[in-house]
Amino acid sequence: VIGPYRLSLGIGLALASQACGKGTPARQGTVEVVPATIDLGVVHQDQVQPLVGFDTAFLDLRPEFGQTQSAQVHLVGPRAPKARPRVTDTGSALVTVAPLAADTGERPGFRVSCQGSKPGMHAGSLMVETGLAEQPTLALSWGCRVPATLQVEPSNPYFNLHVSGDRALTITVRSTHRPWVVKSARVTEGPFAATVEAPNPDGSVPITIRVKNQDIPDDARSATGKLIVESNDPREPRKEVPLFGFGKINKAPAQ
Amino acid sequence: VFSQCRFHFGTIDSKAKSGGASLIDQLDYFIPGWMGTNGDTFDQGYVCEEGKEGAALGKLVPVVVSYIAAGYVKRHHQLCDANVSGCSGGDLAKNGAQYITQDWSAILTEYKSFAAGYANCWGTTRPIVFEMEPDWYQYTISNQTQPWTAAQAGSKMTELVNALKGSLPNARFSLDVSPWVGSNGSDSGKAWYSNFDMSLYTFVNTSGGGTNANTAKIRSSNNMTWAGLFAAAGKPILADTGYGANGMSAGHDANWDVAANINARIAEGVVSIAQYNPNGNWGSTISGMRSQLSTPKVCP
Numbered sequence: 123v124i125g126p127y128r129l130s131l132g133i134g135l136a137l138a139s140q141a142c143g144k145g146t147p148a149r150q151g152t153v154e155v156v157p158a159t160i161d162l163g164v165v166h167q168d169q170v171q172p173l174v175g176f177d178t179a180f181l182d183l184r185p186e187f188g189q190t191q192s193a194q195v196h197l198v199g200p201r202a203p204k205a206r207p208r209v210t211d212t213g214s215a216l217v218t219v220a221p222l223a224a225d226t227g228e229r230p231g232f233r234v235s236c237q238g239s240k241p242g243m244h245a246g247s248l249m250v251e252t253g254l255a256e257q258p259t260l261a262l263s264w265g266c267r268v269p270a271t272l273q274v275e276p277s278n279p280y281f282n283l284h285v286s287g288d289r290a291l292t293i294t295v296r297s298t299h300r301p302w303v304v305k306s307a308r309v310t311e312g313p314f315a316a317t318v319e320a321p322n323p324d325g326s327v328p329i330t331i332r333v334k335n336q337d338i339p340d341d342a343r344s345a346t347g348k349l350i351v352e353s354n355d356p357r358e359p360r361k362e363v364p365l366f367g368f369g370k371i372n373k374a375p376a377q
Numbered sequence: 378v379f380s381q382c383r384f385h386f387g388t389i390d391s392k393a394k395s396g397g398a399s400l401i402d403q404l405d406y407f408i409p410g411w412m413g414t415n416g417d418t419f420d421q422g423y424v425c426e427e428g429k430e431g432a433a434l435g436k437l438v439p440v441v442v443s444y445i446a447a448g449y450v451k452r453h454h455q456l457c458d459a460n461v462s463g464c465s466g467g468d469l470a471k472n473g474a475q476y477i478t479q480d481w482s483a484i485l486t487e488y489k490s491f492a493a494g495y496a497n498c499w500g501t502t503r504p505i506v507f508e509m510e511p512d513w514y515q516y517t518i519s520n521q522t523q524p525w526t527a528a529q530a531g532s533k534m535t536e537l538v539n540a541l542k543g544s545l546p547n548a549r550f551s552l553d554v555s556p557w558v559g560s561n562g563s564d565s566g567k568a569w570y571s572n573f574d575m576s577l578y579t580f581v582n583t584s585g586g587g588t589n590a591n592t593a594k595i596r597s598s599n600n601m602t603w604a605g606l607f608a609a610a611g612k613p614i615l616a617d618t619g620y621g622a623n624g625m626s627a628g629h630d631a632n633w634d635v636a637a638n639i640n641a642r643i644a645e646g647v648v649s650i651a652q653y654n655p656n657g658n659w660g661s662t663i664s665g666m667r668s669q670l671s672t673p674k675v676c677p
Contacts (some may be wrong), residue, residue, distance in 0.1 A: 127577045179529065180478075180526065184451045213536075245533070249482060261481040263478075263529065263532055263536065265535075267528075275611075278579065282379075285381075346545060368503070369504075
């Protein structure tokens with residue numbers, strides 16, 4: 123808001139806008155005149171055109187399991203030809219980046235690839251140094267969705283250590299792969315124990331996880347662990363499930 | 378996450394403390410000021426002080442509304458919230474997506490700063506819940522100068538959660554509910570939530586406006602229902618009575634004092650209600666109806 127200005131009837135108002143702000147070249151905008159009871163409020167809104175940026179705001183990669191999907195991104199903007207971009211972080215080991223050859227006559231850019239080696243919805247950002255003083259860094263978000271065939275519900279099992287008595291919950295594991303069998307469920311970290319139960323009629327397999335009270339120090343306020351479910355699911359033959367308990371351990375018998 | 382498996386009541390920290398022990402004893406969580414609205418670095422040490430063991434709110438879980446991305450671009454580009462006009466940079470519902478994309482690196486840095494700050498003062502073993510970025514959906518609407526795709530919104534949210542999780546393994550996350558998503562909420566968010574890695578979230582939560590305790594719909598003007606949301610997101614629901622326009626108090630919502638209403642919502646997946654401006658006798662109201670309340674469907 124750059125007003126309000128008090129105007130007499132029949133008198134016009136001329137505005138000139140001037141560029142300001144780092145990384146912001148000449149700005150174009152609209153002027154909105156907002157009539158109030160007596161005064162006029164003047165609002166100048168504009169749209170920033172960056173000196174340098176990517177030609178896309180987001181890379182949405184969806185490789186099939188075991189495949190790699192790639193996309194090209196280029197720098198755009200009035201300073202892009204002067205940029206010497208260098209990737210400092212890809213955000214994940216699943217994502218690799220190769221610079222596009224300068225002799226192809228294209229704008230500076232990269233080929234970004236995601237390897238579909240791990241099912242799930244992965245996300246991160248490319249961090250790029252531009253070599254330009256006006257806009258030294260750029261970030262480009264990417265998503266990489268690799269379809270899974272194995273599901274665990276709930277995916278983040280939680281135990282309330284405050285409550286008395288034995289603590290146990292059942293997670294359900296299912297796969298679209300046929301025939302599918304769970305080979306084992308092992309706790310590899312933490313004060314927990316797991317038991318594979320008989321399959322449900324729909325083919326899903328319950329796994330009961332118990333907290334081993336005796337393995338938790340009396341003054342502990344939380345417990346973490348890891349469950350490994352091994353099956354013949356081709357995409358995730360070894361599924362890792364994080365286990366988490368909160369609260370000061372209560373070892374009293376159930377009320 | 379909470380100390381007992383029961384329907385949970387919460388309020389903002391100052392209201393809890395002014396209500397005294399009779400109110401605090403009935404609460405399971407408190408809500409401090411929205412995170413990231415004042416500056417680019419951690420400024421919520423007071424949460425750790427008021428919530429530390431032995432302090433007034435020491436037995437409660439902090440449920441922190443994270444507004445870092447919105448707060449950053451509001452501060453740096455003179456934006457208003459979507460329902461507020463008069464800011465020189467425009468408002469979040471029009472310019473927010475563009476500026477958040479532009480400033481993404483700085484926003485991630487700020488997230489990591491707050492995560493480190495909380496890890497330092499709150500620690501990494503006691504539970505803390507973050508309600509992530511109210512109305513994230515607004516950045517995908519066509520009114521934006523550079524709207525995101527839904528997939529982009531989901532991926533960006535994953536990055537924000539990971540930025541907090543990096544320092545806070547004890548953090549649990551809640552995904553915001555905009556009851557107007559898609560066709561005014563008619564699919565209860567099913568399509569919208571398919572763009573998010575729901576394994577990252579323990580809850581979903583309403584924010585920033587009143588919700589209906591006494592109807593199947595979350596809000597009368599939208600088509601999303603409580604039961605539909607629970608089915609679509611697969612997560613228990615943290616409900617709130619909300620602020621009014623411009624953050625002004627919307628007052629106590631007495632519909633959330635009726636046990637029959639709450640039990641109906643419990644049956645549809647609601648596990649808590651936050652009254653942002655409770656009456657002075659709210660503690661005794663809760664105490665009086667506690668025995669009539671059902672046990673929530675899930676107690677994460």
